Amino acid sequence: MSTRLETHGRLIDRSTSVKFTFNGKWMPGHAGDTLASALLANDQMLVGRSFKYHRPRGIVASGGEEPNALVNLGRGNRHEPNQRVTTTELVEQMHATSQNHWPSLEFDVGAVNSMVSRFLPAGFYYKTFMFPRAFWKHVFEPVIRQSAGLGAAPHPETRDPDRYEHFYAHVDLVIAGGGMAGLMAALAAGKAGKRVLLVEQSAHWGGRAPVDGDVIDGLPAEDWVKNTVEALEKMENVTLRLRTQLSGVYDHGYALAYERVSDHLDDADAPRHRLWRIRAGQIVAATGGIERPLSFPGNDKPGVMLASAVRDYIVNYGVTPGDRIVVVTNNDDGYRTALTARAAGVEVACVVDPRTEVDGELPQQVRALGVPVKTGSAISKVKGLKRVVSVRVQPFAEDDGSYEEIACDAVAMSGGWSPVVHLWSHCGGKLNWDEAQACFSPDPERPPTNQNGEGFVTCIGTAAGGLTGAEAAKTVADRMRGLDIAADDIAVENASETPLAPVWVMPAYAGAKKRAKMWLDFQNDVKVSDVMLAAQEGYESVEHTKRYTTLGMATDQGKLSNINGLAVLAEALDKGIPQVGTTTFRPPYTPISMGAIAGEAKGDLFQPLRRTPIHDWHEEQGAYMEPVGHWRRPYCFPRDGESHEDAVNREIDATRRSLGLLDASTLGKIIVKGPDAPKFMDMLYTNMMSTLKPGKCRYGLMCNENGFLMDDGVVVRLDEDTFLCHTTSGGADHVHAHMEDWLQCEWWDWQVYTANVTEQWAQIAVVGPNARKLLEKLGGMDVSKDALPFMQMAEGTLGGFDARVFRISFSGELSYEIAVPASQGRAFWDALHEAGAEWNATPYGTEALHVMRAEKGFIMIGDETDGTVIPQDLGLNWAISKKKEDFLGKRGQERTFLASEDRWQLVGLETLDGSVLPDGSYCVAEGTNANGQGNVQGRVTSTYYSPTLARGIAMGLVHKGPDRMGEVVAFNKVDGSTIQAKIVSPVFYDPEGEKQNV
């Protein structure tokens, strides 16, 4: 059984007790445990079920490469699926549940999949579920969804209560990995005065060296690590972060690091995760290596573990996965596990080694302890269902019929080591196949390159291909010098190792049946047989094979399976491994939380909200707000119990009869100034602006260079060379950028300056027959018809406020738009309401604004336009200058398609029954098109109930509409029926403009 040892456990504090639950059962652990070590200490070998066959699975690894031991962690708002137990630090009251089984972990109905596994080969869903077609959606997919999958998705109504953040850091060097190599590099770079950020994904410095007993610079690894960290902590230019993984490398020296700030603390008032966004001169990958599993039948059973993981659990946590271990290895390093186990008092039944000659230093030590070393041997079977009971040992190369059953409750396997080259590869660093060590390692001649064509990632240590401590150390000094950083050679002593035997299938003669029990990808249930089948079916590219078999496509991204899988593919294709190549490594290295990616952008900070100076008043009044760009504007101001519709009608009625007030502060306001401003304005707008007299206003249209209508608004000439351009609320920033684009890129020699002063001003529309009376009551300016006629502006002091008064109207009523500095906006709004009370001054929202402009036949950018509409379509020819030689859009509008009269054009629409046309409704035409769809001849662009006319009114674009006045056409409804509407003038209200001109 797996159990806690009396000795060892350098990372745990045995004086503490930490309680947690697994599938509802309380278990004890110690501070310093990972969830994995605590589970093993409690003899919880079985931790999950596999993805496809629901095979019982146990912990395989001790780090981020773990494929099996994923659990649901936390409850309620903090529930998170697919959490890796090997990288989860144990916390008091932690609740973990196993995944992908029904009804229980111990008894899983889905395990029947395993019995029918021959019907679920690689690519089975491409082959099996094609016919009948309708079955996919209704039968196959629901069944597969139920059966496959990992953790439970969080409930949609839960809300993550934790906070997250980003942090930007600019450094000379970011070093990924706080093992021996990373520490050495940090020390050298720190001494060289570089700004260094050293990150380590686990909670401890030192990596494998203290576990494997290396001697560094004459000191035991643990002591050297401690001294080095202390030295680094004293350096002001070096920052050290534990629990921080450099998870992705991106172009131009950009890197992301994922810090788990408080996962290991219970009830800490701190950000949970922090995403470091790093700009680094050089990224140093000291990411170490990952041990490969061996592919022997039954290698996925609980109790079969990586040899290095067995050492980790014994040395770091004082936990052994079994009382009697068999080690199976194709290299000398695996023997360290036998030595470590023996030193901890754990029985080692034997070491199985496919190599025929094994006489390295480490094997000799193992033999000296009396542990049998079975050379030229292989494991050909693992017995036991939910945990290992025994293994069958047979000759590796040829089956002579002999075998031996060896009782054991754990198997430590080692197929050699692969450097972690992910960070090197994220931006395209190339790899070499290292024949001697049977692994891909970074080719220093072909690094990922930056904007100058220079390499910006450097691998050191094991990640550089130095698979022993001594070799790893050598690469550090060498590569750091390559970065012009002086680095001392630090000697590392460790036992010498003899070459490994590249073994990809064990035993070598395994037939189809055995190959179907050799797991490559534990998480996605991909076996040696699947990869061979893919090869047999013609999949030659490793990328295609990956997708066909799903090898390496699970959440562990094939950290254990990649090399073994492609080696099997290479063998099946009878090619060399480097010819087959490897799949692409992409960030992140291991999954990072969505919270970290979002950072602070959640809740109130999800999106910036723009507020006018009067925003708070609207909210206090209970206004129903709608988004307009990033602004929130009041849609209407419902009173107690009033529907939105009723509120809108009331607001319109009050405005048309007496007095309405609108917060129009969001309206874009851009100053255009300079000797060439008139010329510039003539180019920007379709109409002639240079002839506008100072103090006068003119409605203008702005088109893009294709001729399509882009924005509209009232232009005011403030003085001879200064214009104020009003834009739509959502269009201000875009229009300003559009102006600057033309000024900076095309007309750079024109003397024009622009400034976006939208937010400098609060702007309020005072609208209705009593508007003038209100302003006169406030006093200070002459706003009479003669002093301030329609389409004119005046500056002065109104009721004590610094005001610009524009006599413009978007409603058809007598109307003034008054701009006051934003700081005075709220006070001015209050003053208007106070003084306007005698005329029932009524605030109105955007919907009343829209209805009133529609009653007047005024267009709205975004309703009547959609990026394909030109002013001529809208009957706005009067606003297009014929005299001007050029303006933006002129040439576009002359293209035959746009100049044609055969276009949909703006008309008013009146339903015969007075009802309101549906929004977006199409005007139907005879016949069908090539796709069998009904033909259409127009569409509704704006449609409202008009309280003023007490009927539905609409505007729409109808084919040659203005020529068809009085014609009755049909508009479709979603229920398939149509509504009859008459084509009329779009101006429904006060066509002569008598009301606004009073």
Added chain:
Amino acid sequence: MSNAVSALQGVSETGFAHIKEMGLAGMVTLKADLGAAATKKAVKAAVGADLPEPRGMSSGKKEDGVAWMAPDELLLFCDHARADEVVATLTKEMGSSHHLAVNVSDARAVFTIEARDVREVLSKLTPADLSNLPLREMRRSRLAQVPAAFWMNGNNHATVICFRSVAQYVYDLLCMASKEGGEVGYH
């Protein structure tokens, strides 16, 4: 003018940093040829400050000052009540030289951050390189999703300018970034 208020009216909060909205401040945008003698003279006359170096700031009388915004743009600081007067002075001094002087005081909100090291707060929100930002050099950058400009008066004091409409957002950002427990210990 007695009714003039800033966006958040001096609100403040203390986490591991102290965040405060500064109330109304006078700001004037000047676009002009920064190499011209007229510009230099006009700025001096308006706020008593010399033209700053690119990205730099210079001080004038009392709280007055100038910040470099772009190769053809300056931002002049003054008392809020005096902004129109500064515009008038600039306009008069610049005369017929092509320029644009406009009062933008009310389009802005201003915050201060006080902390052991203000970069601990700002680095959570801006991609700008703060480890190499000289004191009193204004950086036009962004805070999370909105544009902002800021400078450090010392390691323990920074000023932030943003648009008025997003004052609440920026205040909430700064408060969140300086919440106790979120100290990073990097700078």
